[in-house]
Amino acid sequence: MKIEGFRLKRPDEIEKMRTAGRVLGACLAHVAAATRPGVRAIDLDREAETFIRDHRCVPGFIGYNGFPNSLCVSINEQVVHGIPGERVIEEGDLVSLDCGLILDGWWADSGLSLCAGVAEPEASRLLEVTEEALRRGVAAAQPGGFIGDIGHAVQSYVEACGFSVVRQYVGHGIGRNMHEAPQVPNYGKPGTGNLIKPGLVLAIEPMVNAGRAETRVLDDDWTVVTADGRLSCYFEHTVAITATGPEILSVRPETARVEG
Numbered sequence: 001m002k003i004e005g006f007r008l009k010r011p012d013e014i015e016k017m018r019t020a021g022r023v024l025g026a027c028l029a030h031v032a033a034a035t036r037p038g039v040r041a042i043d044l045d046r047e048a049e050t051f052i053r054d055h056r057c058v059p060g061f062i063g064y065n066g067f068p069n070s071l072c073v074s075i076n077e078q079v080v081h082g083i084p085g086e087r088v089i090e091e092g093d094l095v096s097l098d099c100g101l102i103l104d105g106w107w108a109d110s111g112l113s114l115c116a117g118v119a120e121p122e123a124s125r126l127l128e129v130t131e132e133a134l135r136r137g138v139a140a141a142q143p144g145g146f147i148g149d150i151g152h153a154v155q156s157y158v159e160a161c162g163f164s165v166v167r168q169y170v171g172h173g174i175g176r177n178m179h180e181a182p183q184v185p186n187y188g189k190p191g192t193g194n195l196i197k198p199g200l201v202l203a204i205e206p207m208v209n210a211g212r213a214e215t216r217v218l219d220d221d222w223t224v225v226t227a228d229g230r231l232s233c234y235f236e237h238t239v240a241i242t243a244t245g246p247e248i249l250s251v252r253p254e255t256a257r258v259e260g
């Protein structure tokens with residue numbers, strides 16, 4: 001990933017990112033509700049692209065380093081960066097949706113995982129743990145703290161639950177570019193890395209594997225899969241650091257996780 005430099009955002013800039021984040025949250029809720037057995041991945045991509053354009057935003061992923069679509073759809077052992085194609089989602093599939101958009105030059109980047117239909121017990125547990133890992137990572141992003149606090153919060157929780165965090169892909173700063181400094185690993189030690197200050201905006205995105213942490217990339221040069229073929233799960237929010245604490249910009253309506 002290409003990392004651009006960054007500066008702290010002003011309140012008026014965070015307000016624009018807040019608007020972008022809310023559109024993206026609503027988009028993901030819409031796409032999540034459409035993620036059912038029998039639907040093709042490409043259908044979800046079209047839902048996302050139409051929603052984004054209808055809200056006068058730009059689908060940020062199209063053409064980003066050559067990515068062909070608006071939405072990443074990663075299924076089961078696929079970790080992230082899945083290219084949505086003709087594959088039909090089946091009962092029990094663990095589906096990860098990652099989307100990004102640009103509004104007036106400002107980026108939002110967010111995603112979630114869900115099970116289509118009824119979840120197998122391991123998938124259900126992995127979903128719970130990964131969503132909670134994101135919640136803990138966001139809660140650790142406090143002004144006066146350090147980037148390592150976030151990774152530590154994610155890693156310590158995930159590993160205590162018996163799962164592993166992906167190390168080859170990380171969260172990141174975000175603003176005028178999708179990927180800005182600093183990198184935000186999902187592992188680390190408290191009190192290490194960049195100081196967290198008000199005006200910093202981060203994409204925090206735990207990727208959690210049921211088995212080992214190692215990943216590899218498929219021949220399409222995009223799709224990341226677990227090396228051991230076991231399930232993977234992912235949640236992401238764009239989060240602004242304010243003087244009083246972290247604020248999730250990519251908030252979703254409660255209908256985001258529709259199951260059954």
Ligand code: MG
Nearest residue numbers: 098099109110
């Ligand atoms: Mg993303």
Ligand code: MG
Nearest residue numbers: 109203205236
């Ligand atoms: Mg991201």
